[in-house]
Structure formats: structure tokens, C-alpha cells
Amino acid sequence: MSLVVVGSVAFDSVRGPHGCVDRMLGGSATYFSIAASYFTSVRVVGVVGDDFADEHHSVLLTRGVCTQGLERVAGKTFFWAGEYSANMNERETLDTQLNVFATFQPKLPPHYRQAPFLFLGNIDPELQFAVAHQMESPVLIAGDTMNFWIEGKRAELIRTLSKIHALIINDSEARQLSGEYNLLKAGRAIQSMGPETIVIKRGDNGATMLQGQEIFSVPALPLEEVYDPTGAGDSFAGGFMGYLASHGSNNGGLTHAKFRRAIIYGSVMGSFAVEKFGVDRLLHLTREDIDARLHEFQRLMHFE
């Protein structure tokens, strides 16, 4: 079933111990769309400037992503530059230029509004709320957020949380949003704000999902080389939502077991994302590669 994502489409410059890449295609909606495209049909909502060339557009098109909701306006595309530490465990933002993203007002083409699955990438919670409100018969709405909105637009964020079914955030954001250091307490506190399902991304420590009273935890796949962690969390969300959309139906059918498997597919897509710079690794996968890595997770976690 079709899956709509709203978020940033950007150019990223990344420096790290494995090299530097300038102005490569990035942004939360880009990573999400490409990761999810291996599972279901994806429709992106975003904004780009007039520096967004056909070669960039075609990256999304070759993955079958519908770009009818990708608005092009005069000006420059959102630009981000960052540098990773020698151990890849810290990231410093060197530059952020919102450009055309500063005045982004998501516009959903009419056929997008009928999509049963929606992912609200990390944008202003007021815009997230407006997009969620436009959906006609959503089966599952999930969202992400970040420290900037938790600090600056808390009330608006909490209003958005009351509209979504699942929140996918990292551990430090879960702590900040809830005021609880303990992740189980943090997850429970966020559940009480609305979403029944809380997915806490823990970087190279894996992920934990709370759904109702159920708890599911997975370790990360140990990787010897991490080239570029940018977009890993968005790729995780793409694998997670893409898998769910491929198994959902209008009248539900999303069992807890499917959410557990979706966490593994999210982890799989996140693990691929970091193996090369930008979306390079994500673009050159087969469904066999993805399922082979799912089996690696099974082997990693299996005991008798």
C-alpha cells in the first residue's frame, strides 16, 4: 500500500575519517524514500530549489518514488554540512542553510491524501499536524522529531503527538521529550502523550520498541567500517514504514509481530545506509541483499 513521506530534501557535505564528499543528495525524505522504495510505493512531499538538477531528481525516479509532491521553487535547496569525529561517535554541524526549506508549506497532491501510510519526517510540528490533518483515511501515521522542536515548539509537538500512532526518535530525544533518563520510563511517558508505539533508535546500540505493554529490543549489527552515519535514522524509518505499508491493509492487519519484523527491516536499512557516503549504498541493493542481511540479524540474535 502506498506510503507518503514529508521531510527535507537536501544537499549534504560530509567530512569524516574516511574522506569528504561535497553537496551530495541527502535529507530525511530522501533517505526515507529510497529505503522504503524496496518495500512499497512511496510518494514524497518536499521542496527543492532551482539548483536541484535532473540528475538529483532521477535518483528518486529510478527508485520508483513519486515526486509529484516535490515542489520546486526559486532559490537554493536546503544545505547541511557536518563533520564526524575520528571514532564516528560524535558529529559537529559545520553549516546549515535552510534556503527554500525555511518557508516550506507542504502541499499534498489530491491522490496523496488517500494513502493509508504517512511518515512525518523531522519538520516543524505545526506543519506535521497540518499534513496529518489532510489525510483522508490513514491506517498508520508515524513521525520523527528533534531537540530543536522539543525545545522551541513543545506545545505544537505535543499536539502533533496526539494525532500520530508511532513516534520514531533517538534515545537522547526520548529523554529530552519525556524528562526521564531511564528509556523505559521515557517511552512510557511518551506513550501517555498519544502514540501507542514508540521506537527508540539507539545508534550502534540498536533499537527498542514499546507497543502497548510489549517491549522489543534489537542490537545493532556490528560493522567493522562505518563510512557515513548521515541518514541512518531516516533509512531505519524507511525500512520500518516500508515493510509495514507492504503488509498493511485498510482494515488493519498490522499485528504486533509485523511491527517486530519491521524493526528488523529498519535496522537492516540503517546498517546499509552507513556503509557508503550518502545514499550510495542504499541505491544499489536488491531484495536478496536485504533479506540476506535480515538473516544476519536472525543469526546475530538467535539462541536456543
Next chain:
Amino acid sequence: MSLVVVGSVAFDSVRGPHGCVDRMLGGSATYFSIAASYFTSVRVVGVVGDDFADEHHSVLLTRGVCTQGLERVAGKTFFWAGEYSANMNERETLDTQLNVFATFQPKLPPHYRQAPFLFLGNIDPELQFAVAHQMESPVLIAGDTMNFWIEGKRAELIRTLSKIHALIINDSEARQLSGEYNLLKAGRAIQSMGPETIVIKRGDNGATMLQGQEIFSVPALPLEEVYDPTGAGDSFAGGFMGYLASHGSNNGGLTHAKFRRAIIYGSVMGSFAVEKFGVDRLLHLTREDIDARLHEFQRLMHFE
């Protein structure tokens, strides 16, 4: 089969957000012995002072631990005091008094030397080497160490590593010992120093085991309340080694699958240890409690 442990027996004073407890029974060999005692017969080697009363001794005896190798000498028992931060994620040592432990020379009673399983707790690697050397026909020798020995007695530690089959250490120690930040690379580097099996304890992020080319990772059980993390790692080691000793045989029989299950039993015992101050929770378990928690881990990690 019987399991010998050499390590510290101590009094600990612990402060934290859930309260303070003065001079309670602690030490690596104490936590290890009690945790392992639910699986197999345990023989402890250590030293205590004349302040070690019958009430302390009887804690070990009631768990069926053989204390023939627990030497009593004039002076005071090893004392440690520490304080946990409000989030329980940092620990500050307030006081360390080695006392009789400063001149500890482990002496193994003759019947200890025939034990097939040995755990070398975190003591001077020269003493660890000497103890390992005294064993007549060991099936499995595992050890622990810490930053103090990695920095101060590196050559001696590396000699000890050449004698042991498994090293059980925490993530920061694995990084320090190997010089590698990436835990997979760190584990591989330590394997090349001798031990085929490396167990990396990651606190509330779980544990990862490398055994030959196999990798097994488990998340930690999410707990809402952690009262006292002191001894969690030693309790983990006790559950791990205790389970293996209960399933080992003189001619081997320790399959990789048994090591995976041992990691779960280690995680189970570590999760119990932190639920009350000191050894209090560990002392009042049944085998049913332990297996119920093993099922919690199965549920936590299960996917289809």
C-alpha cells in the same frame, strides 16, 4: 561440574538516588559466586580480614559455596565506597582501602586444582597467571580485567590472555586494551592475543560475544528501576560461567549454542543484581525466577 573463582571479597558502601547502604558484603568473587551458585558447585578463592564475621561467611555458605579457599588474615577486609549519579549512568569512587587484599597471594586447596572451570576475577594479572598455572586439567578458563591493569601491567596481562579461553570485559576496557574504538575490531584484536571467546559487557546496552567467527548480541532487559549497579558485571560472569559449568564435560561438549545461552543466563543474573542493593536480590532467587526471566529475554528478542 565444579567452578573455581578467584577475586575480591569486600565490604562496599554505596550511595545513589535510591539511598545509601554502608559496609554491605560485596566484591567480585562474592557476586560471581552467588550468581553461579544457582547453576553449579562453586569454590571461592579470596582473602578477608578479621572484621569478616560469621554472618558474612554464612551468606556464601547458605548458597552452598565452598569457602575452603577463603583465607582469613589479620587486618581489615577490602573496602570500597562509591556514589552513583542521579541517572545511575556514572559512578564515582569515593574510597578504596585494599587492606588485606594488598598482599593477597591466592592459594588453591588441592581439590580446587582439579576443577574443570575457572574464573579469574579482576585481580593483578600476575596472580591470575599463577592461578591458571596451578589448574591440572582445565576445560574452560575465563577472566576479567580493568583499566588499572591494562595501563599498569599490560605485558603481564597479555601473558595471562595467552592462557585463557574467554575474556569477559566491558566496552571501555575492550577499547582500551585493543586500541580500537569499533567494538568488532576491538574484539578481533583481543582474540588475536589468545582468547577465542570475547564477551563485551555493554551495561544497559546489553552484551556482545565474539567466538571464532561467530557474533552474538543481546540487548539488556529494560528495567524501570535500577537500585545499585555494583556487581552487575560480576553477576553476569557468574551466570555465564555457572551455566557453562553445569553443561560442560571433561572432554568438551561446550558447543557454540551453549555459549549463546550462557550469555542470556549472564544477562539474567546481571539484571537481577541491580534490582536491590548489594547481593540482596541475588540471594533470594529460585531457579523458577531465573528461568522466568530467561523467557522475558526470549520475548524481548523474538521476531518471526
